[in-house]
Amino acid sequence: MVAPTCECPDPEMHPVGIACIALVTDFGPGIYVGQVRARLSASVPGVPVIDLVHDLAPFRPDLAAYLLPALVRDMPPGTLYFCVVDPGVGGERGGLIVEVGANWFLGPDNGLLSRVLHRADHARPYRIGWSPKGQSASFHGRDWFAPAAARLCLGQPLDLTELGRTDPAGAEWSDELAAVVYGDRYGNLMCGVRAASLPAGTRFRAAGRLLRRARTFCGVPPGEAFWYENALGLVEIAVNQGRADRLLGLEPGDKIELLSDGEAELAYV
Amino acid sequence: MVAPTCECPDPEMHPVGIACIALVTDFGPGIYVGQVRARLSASVPGVPVIDLVHDLAPFRPDLAAYLLPALVRDMPPGTLYFCVVDPGVGGERGGLIVEVGANWFLGPDNGLLSRVLHRADHARPYRIGWSPKGQSASFHGRDWFAPAAARLCLGQPLDLTELGRTDPAGAEWSDELAAVVYGDRYGNLMCGVRAASLPAGTRFRAAGRLLRRARTFCGVPPGEAFWYENALGLVEIAVNQGRADRLLGLEPGDKIELLSDGEAELAYV
Amino acid sequence: MVAPTCECPDPEMHPVGIACIALVTDFGPGIYVGQVRARLSASVPGVPVIDLVHDLAPFRPDLAAYLLPALVRDMPPGTLYFCVVDPGVGGERGGLIVEVGANWFLGPDNGLLSRVLHRADHARPYRIGWSPKGQSASFHGRDWFAPAAARLCLGQPLDLTELGRTDPAGAEWSDELAAVVYGDRYGNLMCGVRAASLPAGTRFRAAGRLLRRARTFCGVPPGEAFWYENALGLVEIAVNQGRADRLLGLEPGDKIELLSDGEAELAYV
Numbered sequence: 001m002v003a004p005t006c007e008c009p010d011p012e013m014h015p016v017g018i019a020c021i022a023l024v025t026d027f028g029p030g031i032y033v034g035q036v037r038a039r040l041s042a043s044v045p046g047v048p049v050i051d052l053v054h055d056l057a058p059f060r061p062d063l064a065a066y067l068l069p070a071l072v073r074d075m076p077p078g079t080l081y082f083c084v085v086d087p088g089v090g091g092e093r094g095g096l097i098v099e100v101g102a103n104w105f106l107g108p109d110n111g112l113l114s115r116v117l118h119r120a121d122h123a124r125p126y127r128i129g130w131s132p133k134g135q136s137a138s139f140h141g142r143d144w145f146a147p148a149a150a151r152l153c154l155g156q157p158l159d160l161t162e163l164g165r166t167d168p169a170g171a172e173w174s175d176e177l178a179a180v181v182y183g184d185r186y187g188n189l190m191c192g193v194r195a196a197s198l199p200a201g202t203r204f205r206a207a208g209r210l211l212r213r214a215r216t217f218c219g220v221p222p223g224e225a226f227w228y229e230n231a232l233g234l235v236e237i238a239v240n241q242g243r244a245d246r247l248l249g250l251e252p253g254d255k256i257e258l259l260s261d262g263e264a265e266l267a268y269v
Numbered sequence: 270m271v272a273p274t275c276e277c278p279d280p281e282m283h284p285v286g287i288a289c290i291a292l293v294t295d296f297g298p299g300i301y302v303g304q305v306r307a308r309l310s311a312s313v314p315g316v317p318v319i320d321l322v323h324d325l326a327p328f329r330p331d332l333a334a335y336l337l338p339a340l341v342r343d344m345p346p347g348t349l350y351f352c353v354v355d356p357g358v359g360g361e362r363g364g365l366i367v368e369v370g371a372n373w374f375l376g377p378d379n380g381l382l383s384r385v386l387h388r389a390d391h392a393r394p395y396r397i398g399w400s401p402k403g404q405s406a407s408f409h410g411r412d413w414f415a416p417a418a419a420r421l422c423l424g425q426p427l428d429l430t431e432l433g434r435t436d437p438a439g440a441e442w443s444d445e446l447a448a449v450v451y452g453d454r455y456g457n458l459m460c461g462v463r464a465a466s467l468p469a470g471t472r473f474r475a476a477g478r479l480l481r482r483a484r485t486f487c488g489v490p491p492g493e494a495f496w497y498e499n500a501l502g503l504v505e506i507a508v509n510q511g512r513a514d515r516l517l518g519l520e521p522g523d524k525i526e527l528l529s530d531g532e533a534e535l536a537y538v
Numbered sequence: 539m540v541a542p543t544c545e546c547p548d549p550e551m552h553p554v555g556i557a558c559i560a561l562v563t564d565f566g567p568g569i570y571v572g573q574v575r576a577r578l579s580a581s582v583p584g585v586p587v588i589d590l591v592h593d594l595a596p597f598r599p600d601l602a603a604y605l606l607p608a609l610v611r612d613m614p615p616g617t618l619y620f621c622v623v624d625p626g627v628g629g630e631r632g633g634l635i636v637e638v639g640a641n642w643f644l645g646p647d648n649g650l651l652s653r654v655l656h657r658a659d660h661a662r663p664y665r666i667g668w669s670p671k672g673q674s675a676s677f678h679g680r681d682w683f684a685p686a687a688a689r690l691c692l693g694q695p696l697d698l699t700e701l702g703r704t705d706p707a708g709a710e711w712s713d714e715l716a717a718v719v720y721g722d723r724y725g726n727l728m729c730g731v732r733a734a735s736l737p738a739g740t741r742f743r744a745a746g747r748l749l750r751r752a753r754t755f756c757g758v759p760p761g762e763a764f765w766y767e768n769a770l771g772l773v774e775i776a777v778n779q780g781r782a783d784r785l786l787g788l789e790p791g792d793k794i795e796l797l798s799d800g801e802a803e804l805a806y807v
Contacts, residue, residue, distance in 0.1 A: 020579065022572070028454030029298060029567060031340060031501075034291070034321035041289065041317060042345040048579060052572035058455055059510075071569060076580040087510070090485030137485045139500030185566030186596055216628030216675045231677030232569075241597075241625070297723030298567060300609060300770075303560070303590035310558065310586060311614040327724055328779075356779070359754030406754045408769030 016104065018153045019078035021049045024068065024107075025141065026056040026085045035142045036082070043150035052081075056182065057252035059087035061112035063181040065170060066192030069116050070232035072103070082149050083107035084141040095128035095144060096168055097152070097160065106149055108140070111170025118165070118175075125168050129159025179255045180237070187243025189250055190236050193258070195229030205257040206237060207248035217241075285373065287422045288347035290318045293337065293376075294410065295325040295354045304411045305351070312419035321350075325451065326521035328356035330381035332450040334439060335461030338384050339501035341372070351418050352376035353410040364397035364413060365437055366421070366429065375418055377409070380439025387434070387444075394437050398428025448524045449506070456512025458519055459505050462527070464498030474526040475506060476517040486510075554642065556691045557616035559587045562606065562645075563679065564594040564623045573680045574620070581688035590619075594720065595790035597625035599650035601719040603708060604730030607653050608770035610641070620687050621645035622679040633666035633682060634706055635690070635698065644687055646678070649708025656703070656713075663706050667697025717793045718775075725781025727788055728774050731796070733767030743795040744775060745786035755779075 021040060027033050033054055040049055052071060056064045064085045072081060086093075086108045096109040098116060100123045105113050109127070117123045128148055135143035151158055165171070177192030184190065191204075204211045204227055214226045222241040225248060230236035237244045237256070245251060290309060296302050302323055309318055321340060325333045333354045341350060355362075355377045365378040367385060369392045374382050378396070386392045397417055404412035420427055434440070446461030453459065460473075473480045473496055483495045491510040494517060499505035506513045506525070514520060559578060565571050571592055578587055590609060594602045602623045610619060624631075624646045634647040636654060638661045643651050647665070655661045666686055673681035689696055703709070715730030722728065729742075742749045742765055752764045760779040763786060768774035775782045775794070783789060 020576075022576070026454075029324050030454050031322045031451070032453070034319055035340075035343075037319055038289075038291070038321070038344050041319060045317075048583075050572055050575055050579060052576070053569045055567050071573075074573075075576050088487070091487040136500035138497070142500065182569070184570070185564070185568050218626070218629045228676070231674035231680065295723070298593050299723050300591045300720070301722070303588055304609075304612075304769075306588055307558075307560070307590070307613050310588060314586075357756070360756045405769035407766070411769065 016152060016155065017078055017102070018047060018080045018104065020076070021047055021080045021082055021149060021153070022052040022072075022075065023049065023054065024052050024056070024064075024071065024081055024083040025054050026058045026060070026064070027054050027141070028058070029054070032139070032141065035139070036146050039142055039146040040150060043147065044153045047153055056085055059085065060253065061085045061087070061108070061110045062170075062173070063177070063179070063192065063252055065112050065115045065173065066177045066181045067190065067232075067234075068105075068112070069119055070190075070194070070234050072116070073233060075103075077102035080104045080106065080149060080152060082141075082145060083112055084145060085112050086110065086140060089140050090137040093169070095131070095140075095148065097126045097128060097148075097158070098168075099124045099126070104152060106145060106152065108145075109168050111168075111173060114168060114170025114173055117168060118171070123165070125163040125165065126158075126160040127163055129161060130157065178258050180250050180252050183245050183252055186238075187245040187247075188230075188236050188238045189244050189248070190230060190232070190234050191227075191256055193235040194233055195235050196233060198235070198258075203259045204235070204237070205259055206254075207250055209248065210259070211237060223247075285421060285424065286347055286371070287316060287349045287373065289345070290316055290349045290351055290418060290422070291321040291341075291344065292318065292323065293321050293325070293333075293340065293350055293352040294323050295327045295329070295333070296323050296410070297327070298323070301408070301410065304408070305415045308411055308415040309419060312416065313422045316422055325354055328354065329522065330354045330356070330377070330379045331439075331442070332446070332448070332461065332521055334381050334384045334442065335446045335450045336459065336501075336503075337374075337381070338388055339459075339463070339503050341385070342502060344372075346371040349373045349375065349418060349421060351414060352381055353414060354381050355379065355409060358409050359406040362438070364400070364409075364417065366395045366397060366417075366427070367437075368393045368395070373421060375414060375421065377414075378437050380437075380442060383437060383439025383442055386437060387440070392434070394432040394434065395427075395429040396432055396436075398430060399426065447527050449519050449521050452514050452521055455507075456514040456516075457499075457505050457507045458513050458517070458521075459499060459501070459503050460496075460525055462504040463502055464504050465502060467504070467527075472528045473504070473506070474528055475523075476519055478517065479528070480506060492516075554690060554693065555616055555640070556585060556618045556642065558614070559585055559618045559620055559687060559691070560590040560610075560613065561587065561592065562590050562594070562602075562609065562619055562621040563592050564596045564598070564602070565592050565679070566596070567592070570677070570679065573677070574684045577680055577684040578688060581685065582691045585691055594623055597623065598791060599623045599625070599646070599648045600708075600711070601715075601717070601730065601790055603650050603653045603711065604715045604719045605728065605770075605772075606643075606650070607657050608728075608732070608772050610654070611771060613641075615640035618642045618644065618687060618690060620683060621650055622683060623650050624648065624678060627678050628675040631707070633669070633678075633686065635664045635666060635686075635696070636706075637662045637664070642690060644683060644690065646683075647706050649706075649711060652706060652708025652711055655706060656709070661703070663701040663703065664696075664698040665701055667699060668695065716796050718788050718790050721783050721790055724776075725783040725785075726768075726774050726776045727782050727786070728768060728770070728772050729765075729794055731773040732771055733773050734771060736773070736796075741797045742773070742775070743797055744792075745788055747786065748797070749775060761785075 182190040720728040
């Protein structure tokens with residue numbers, strides 16, 4: 001018997017070679033992660049599961065969408081990203097799978113996966129038609145997306161429908177988002193803007209202050225707020241030996257302002 | 270040599286077929302979980318360990334007792350639940366194992382395991398007689414319960430004494446507890462009441478407000494507090510697009526009031 | 539070919555028999571632990587990784603240094619401790635490996651490893667000469683120390699230079715540190731002082747109160763602050779049925795005062 005030859009493997013027919021499941025949620029500490037892990041562990045015990053992030057801003061897929069591509073940038077291939085930030089659970093939004101190279105992203109169709117979809121040249125979105133009987137109305141992460149992730153690992157049917165690139169939610173969202181999308185443990189503020197997208201000398205204004213660029217924390221005096229390209233490639237606002245969130249009074253969802261060189265000069269006067 | 274035939278396997282003599290250890294604690298983030306995991310990993314490296322919950326209300330076995338049966342309701346069988354919420358560590362309380370079907374629960378005898386014991390028809394409680402030499406007085410989770418759990422997995426003696434169903438602490442506690450027993454990451458408040466135990470049209474009063482039932486968050490206007498049957502089968506107080514803990518000023522341990530239909534009408538006038 | 543005979547195995551030449559990697563960081567909940575775990579999982583998938591602690595006081599290697607030896611005291615041998623509390627990332631500080639018996643400690647050379655180095659009779663420090671190309675300037679945990687840890691597990695060269703015992707940072711730090719070094723989930727305050735180092739009857743003064751010694755929480759009246767030897771062997775300030783952090787208004791970094799018996803009597807008058 002000869003294996004079928006095609007450029008686009010059909011996930012309905014073939015196990016897709018998933019080496020690892022990475023969890024990306026706003027579940028926080030608490031009971032939800034364990035419930036999902038127990039389901040995955042029972043269904044696909046041989047697949048390692050990694051907690052990539054669980055403290056995304058609650059109920060804000062519009063912010064998480066801009067962190068997600070940065071978060072996975074340097075991850076090993078063959079990963080299934082289980083992505084759940086899902087304020088509309090129990091409502092009408094569907095379930096989505098996006099295939100990007102050797103990786104898969106699975107989650108609610110609410111814009112969360114829109115940036116990984118639109119930034120890749122050959123990403124392919126699918127609507128998930130399968131759903132289990134008797135699932136709860138309020139915990140699709142455990143009751144729908146976890147068993148769907150297991151079925152994807154096992155090559156079992158998910159009743160997938162391939163979609164056009166602009167069919168899933170969030171197609172119209174901007175390429176970059178000039179806002180805080182994630183606050184880390186140290187008070188640093190990650191923004192939805194890729195540093196590589198910016199001209200040299202770019203400054204930001206946030207909370208009434210001008211922020212200049214530095215290479216690292218050691219490049220500015222203690223207590224000064226600045227921005228730098230963080231280890232994920234994003235614009236990050238930080239304070240040397242301090243907390244940017246407290247100094248600037250900013251949190252995820254707050255806007256920042258991008259200034260051209262000329263504007264920055266004016267603002268200094 | 271012939272294996273003894275009996276309906277009730279003796280945990281002193283036979284490894285009990287534990288597929289997984291699930292951790293259920295109030296340890297929070299911090300150093301305690303890792304210390305327990307290191308012990309388990311060294312003693313029973315082949316048994317997977319899952320973090321089911323670590324942010325139970327600190328020192329409140331009386332609340333955790335009502336969350337526990339709901340938390341394990343849909344878990345795969347063959348699980349050993351390592352349960353530690355232990356304000357009396359260093360005092361007189363003993364160690365307890367409860368066998369419920371294909372599952373085992375292990376922890377302090379302070380009522381924490383009372384609801385899993387009393388809600389199952391054929392649950393069997395045992396007092397743990399074995400304890401290691403040189404254990405600390407303040408961290409029985411690591412020094413007593415973790416090695417005891419490992420011994421149970423390995424079928425090694427624990428000097429168990431079978432108890433009557435009403436011998437362990439908490440036997441006299443009520444079937445349901447009309448109080449908040451757990452607060453989740455989103456501000457939702459889980460109560461110690463099974464939704465299936467309630468007549469249709471049940472309302473609650475909490476923090477001076479009447480709460481009606483809805484099926485999901487999308488069933489009420491934004492900002493309104495309501496209750497629904499959550500994915501664990503419990504009564505959960507929530508606010509659509511808001512935080513019930515902040516809106517109502519409630520936290521674990523606070524009482525809620527169950528109203529009959531007539532009372533609710535009166536309260537509205 | 540004959541293996542070289544020497545008392546001191548050369549980590550450049552031989553895999554070092556690492557059974558487990560234990561993570562010791564101030565990363566908190568969030569995205570950093572998952573990024574490190576993904577790297578380790580891809581490089582050394584067969585080596586189990588344990589989260590020992592991630593909520594060390596942010597940016598305070600001077601405090602963590604005194605918790606670390608206590609934290610690893612009862613751990614199984616053959617462990618590689620991946621230790622990152624690294625305020626100077628992006629600056630000049632180097633990378634350090636300390637070999638202590640069958641264990642290894644790896645992290646920044648900023649004093650974090652100074653107490654494990656100086657409390658062991660035959661500990662050996664090495665400077666890490668190897669570093670990967672293209673690492674970020676701000677996340678050495680993921681980009682330098684994680685791949686270095688993987689190389690150590692695999693017995694691959696790290697361009698190590700053996701150092702004298704007093705070469706690494708922190709050599710001049712005191713043996714014990716009379717200060718809070720870690721606050722746990724329950725509000726208990728661990729201090730950088732080993733209880734076994736103290737004469738009988740030692741009292742402390744903290745936040746204007748005299749603290750006497752008890753064996754466990756049950757040894758003092760509810761609401762009273764005291765100190766005891768905790769399960770790690772450290773002096774820990776606690777309150778029976780209360781939170782020491784709130785009652786005393788103390789947090790990691792705050793000093794405590796050790797009193798001789800005579801001083802304590804005077805202070806009572």
